[in-house]
Amino acid sequence: MAAHLKKRVYEEFTKVVQQQHEDLSAKKLRLTKPSKSAALHVDLCKATSPADALQYLLQFARKPVEVESVEGVVRILLEHYYKVENDASVRLKIASLLGLLSKTAGFSPDCIMDDAINTLQNEKSHQVLAQLLDTLLVIGTKLTENPSVRMRLVEVACKHLTDSSHGVRNKCLQLIGCLGPVEKGVAKEVESQAAKDVQKIIGDHFNDQDPRVRTAAIKAMLQLHERGLKLQQAIYGQACKLLADDYEQVRSAAVQLIWVLSQLYPESIVPIPSSNEEIRLVDDAFGKICHMVSDGSWVVRVQAAKLLGSMQQVSSHFLEQTLDKKLMSDLRRKRTAHERAKELYSSGEFSSGRKWGDDAPKEEIDTGAVNLIESGACGAFVHGLEDEMYEVRIAAVEALCMLAQSSPSFAEKCLDFLVDMFNDEIEEVRLQSIHTMRKISNNITLREDQLDTVLAVLEDSSRDIREALHELLCCTNVSTKEGIHLALVELLKNLTKYPTDRESIWKCLKFLGSRHPTLVLPLVPELLSTHPFFDTPEPDMDDPAYIAVLVLIFNAAKSCPTMPALFSDHTFRHYAYLRDSLSHLVPPLRLPGRKLVSSPVSPSITPHEDPSQQFLHQSLERVYNLQHLDPQGIQELLEFTIRDLQRLGELQSELAGMADFTATYLQCQLLLIKALQEKLWNVAAPLYLKQNALASAAAKQILEETYKMEFMYSGVENRQVVIIHHMRLQAKALQLIVTARTTRGVEPLFGMCEKFLQEVDSFQRCFISELPHMQGSFVDKLLDLMPRLVTSKPSEVVKILQTTLRQSTFLHLPLPERLYRASANIIEPTGESDNPLRFTSGLVVALDVDATLEHVQDPQGTVKVQVLYPDGQAQLIHPKPADFRNPGPGRHRLITQVYLSHTAWTEPCQIEVRLLLAYNSNRSKATAKIPKSTWSESIEALPQSENGIEGTIPFSKPVKVYIMPKPARR
């Protein structure tokens, strides 16, 4: 085999030499494909000095090598390596090239493994050795299925572990970590030296003299763990010693290792040194990692704080210690501010003015009992949350969140600390702690004093913070009616200070009301300012604050039937008004003696037999079954069904996506049928220009609609995509036919036909698995006729298409489980302002845009802002990725600034701002499933994207903004 290959290489070589005689230009050389290895050989032979050779190699490395010629290139490199090279840097480059080449997709590097191992034997330079081992690692990772190869490589690595250079040892350990035998059984079968316990070999290097090697050893161990080897518990002791290492990267890796072990053996028992006691390993490890939270290096601190969060098996008393910090002052026990606050609260004298010496220390402490450096978990989080670096603080908050989610009692305890974090100096930390609090809100009830602190943050000038806090309040449990009152008062204060928060505050109060009906009940008279004897003036219905109060009350009243009795007359009127205008905030109420409220859907009907869903399916069935009606009947039925579906979507918000989707599909079908009914098909073309316009318009609209169907809905599966693409194909066929009938001459048709056939072909390639479901469809028939189509003339093709299009059946559109239509709502600018935004022409003005997006996948990539000027000029703006926030699943928020500019106008005028959803037919769901091409193929893949149609779908209502560019003053 090898001989044969060599021969081939030399054949290539000779060929190139001939070419060189003919034409000496280097360009020609590169053009001939298989000459790569030979060219390299020539270059290397030409090289007079090592520096030259290095240059050639560097140049060579920049170009990709085809799979076929990899082996030849490798041979040449190796030959050069053996024979010529005395310079270490060139050998190093060759070694690295070997690694690079063996990565080439489709190349199996087992043939060069022996050579690579052989080169190792005679190599003296440590750097080259390390590089060669790296190459072996690449080879090994490509041949993981072959245990004997792996064994051999591990053996080689073990042999070089005694090398004096850290680099070599590093690589050896890495190699062992990546390739070491994981399954016990295999290790026994292959009775070789390398079958020795890899763990022991690696473990021996835990106290290597070089910190880099120590780190590599721990990393190798972790690698083994990741590959599924069960690490031995004996390592634990060694790992614990490494925690006290001088080097931060070692400590950082050791913390990870300890964590891994604690997850593997949580329940085993380890002794506590210097005492007879024993504790569970996970507790011990927890204590040790906690200790690392006050390490000298912040990298280690972050690592430790992060890992703490995932140690859920730890015993509760250990966990609670992390929040414990015994205070003392002059050797007397002092209570923490948290404890004092709690006491004040429980003794009932909340918010007393504090006196000097209130925190005076009381009890004496036994000096012997104070342990200043606890070996355990004491105060780890207290330290972590107070850390200098915000990275550590964030990690600590995250860990706190994870632990609190799994332990309600811990959640209760960590509350004070989380609340404290609301005042952190870095906004990110504040935000993170608010989110954390929201996540654990099921487990906690806020005390009044805590609520007080939480609410104080409502005045924060950052909108993100305020909104996060509103979200938090939505799902918070409050314990007393004073708490509710406090929250309401603060929210109203927030509302007056930041009127833009209106929606968010209303929503917050909605949940607050519905969660605490009994607490709201006693507050109602006060809130509505009703009086038992006197009529009070009717409040202003447009006052956002009043609306806020009503939202709270009405939502509480939903589950508290006695509440409406407390309402005064105007309250009922206002209810009716709000129920209509803000129906998403005000629930239906059953009010005594009022007909105003109609809630036909009684909650007793369970959703699984939802009649509206049934209706949807029934109407679809009807359409699909009645295929053989006369064309007129079909059209009518489709029209009715579309109307029904659209109405259904308006009524049932949860079915809106589904209904709209199907309606759009039926609409497409309807258009298609209508277009095919046209008389133009029977008459000579030039006479029917008008109808022809109708048909081509229909084709165009169908195309547009299919893009909408494909890209505007989330939850669309492959089954639907096929149908959509099929519809699109039909539309294109229609387009082709129309063009064929209206244009004279055949030349333009050639191109179109070819393109269409290509599309059919690509359709077949993409959806080959779905084709069996499409019996009798347009494409099915088309594919049957494919051989004929390819060979026939355009006019014939058109004829065939026309008949198939007419004969093809109507495809059934299966519905996915859930389907949501992407939608956007621009909150700001509101478009109500009469004051034009004035700015000097030629300069820019920033317009704040705030919008909510729902069910948009990957908004960072797809959502664009469009500005339309009165002169028809349109501007497309790509918002920054950071402008998108993700407040909940399926929801996004776009808060960005749009820069406007224009030349001077005489009058203020309105511009339109709207959001667009950009799509690229290439990035469609179908093609995304094709695996990503590797680097060598990526070049070929590039031009393909040019075929993809890029477009945009407007998906929000346009908002008008009044602007006035003034002429610049001289």
Add this chain to the structure above:
Amino acid sequence: MPEIKVTPLGAGQDVGRSCILVSIAGKNVMLDCGMHMGYNDDRRFPDFSYITQNGRLTDFLDCVIISHFHLDHCGALPYFSEMVGYDGPIYMTHPTKAICPILLEDYRKITVDKKGETNFFTSQMIKDCMKKVVAVHLHQTVQVDEELEIKAYYAGHVLGAAMFQIKVGCESVVYTGDYNMTPDRHLGAAWIDKCRPDLLITESTYATTIRDSKRCRERDFLKKVHETVERGGKVLIPVFALGRAQELCILLETFWERMNLKAPIYFSTGLTEKANHYYKLFITWTNQKIRKTFVQRNMFEFKHIKAFDRAFADNPGPMVVFATPGMLHAGQSLQIFRKWAGNEKNMVIMPGYCVQGTVGHKILSGQRKLEMEGRQILEVKMQVEYMSFSAHADAKGIMQLIRQAEPRNVLLVHGEAKKMEFLKQKIEQEFHVNCYMPANGETTTIFTNPSIPVDISLGLLKRETAIGLLPDVKKPKLMHGTLIMKDNSFRLVSPEQALKELGLAEHQLRFTCRVHIQDPRKEHETVLRVYNHLKGVLKDYSVQHLPDGSITVESILIQATAHSEDQGTKVLLVSWTYQDEELGSYLTSLLKKGLPQGTS
């Protein structure tokens, strides 16, 4: 045995007048040169006559190091350098060098101009003194002379505060100055690497205190200020000009920014404004947040905090005023206090400790009626709050620093004796290191066990490591070589090279030993028996029977001759060089046991 001697001239079991003498490996270093707040006589400065009665201090001290700009750490500096006389280098960090003269000048003004003292240092002396200062950067190793080197570490506490490592050869001392292990709003936490000094001299102000989280304190402070301002009241915060004042400013400034508050904040002018300027300049010495955001906006360029004018105190509406001095005993803060004390809507927040006898102390202890000068009675209706913002490490912090640095000995200064006692006991118990707490003037001697570096030639090292097993990590390894001590340097070289260098001829040393064996047989038969025996026992060695009738084991020669008197006794002559001593003595003892019977 080498030793390090430490003598505190001030701050030994005491707070104030920090001044510690350290002599390490023949070098004398003075750490800090402070004054005592509590005294107005000679005791306010350290007793420099301890160093030398007559003659220049320069001859006795190699350098002076100042840890930070507080007067109890640098107040005596002009007196020491200009009046007592010292011309050597003085080391401090850049911010300290910048701010120190302002404070010294202020101190001088109060003492000379206000109290009318004479025989005090002058402005010129301060200037001259500052000329002797060498500024250092963080983590910069400064070579004072060929042997002595110092290095500064970040200490928190105040702007520019540093810990210093003093190193001579392998011996080192770390002096912490004052430091803070918890970061605050404008400074980060102290940090030191694992430098394992022989001695760590640490402050111990809060030796018996473990403090609550700073967040509670901050939150309380902000809440109080916010509530009062919302009520329309005025808030007075008496502060010392530097340090805490900046922290509180940042705290309020960010809070105002966050909460969009409009009430004005004022800062009494003078000293502070100048100091704020330096805070703006030395951004690298501040905490993470300020360092990261200063590109957009320097946090010390306050938006909401404006300079105070005396007339503002009578303005209606809410306001917050920072005013000096901190203990309400005189000056602007007292004036404002008198104006505002009558209104219960107002509030005064004392952010620090107040000395007995000051107005601050009186109101903190709950006195509501104060007698002012001129027999006026001032009724205090305003709320009085106490808020402790201290920038010293607490007991836990001190322990944490010790853990980080891993010293071999610890010495406590800058604290009260009783409290030190407790901490000392804890340190000894938990770290198993010696801990000392000398009083002023008391000398502590610490014996060190420095490792002595020896140069070894690469050839020898490679040769020696090649012999025997793998280099076992962290275990001592035996090596053969010749130690040459020459010109204050140590070198380990191979014996041959040593001979060559010293021009000596090589002498061979041989040990010879006779062993008598009872064997009636002929000589060559005995030799054969011995040969077979040895061959059987010493399997790992090359045992050879030479044609001249002698046996060699490695390089050891064995010859047998018949005893001149008794033919039945054979005499075995064993001879070896001193390098083979081990094998040679083993062989003799083996042969002395005699030959086994019936081996022939």
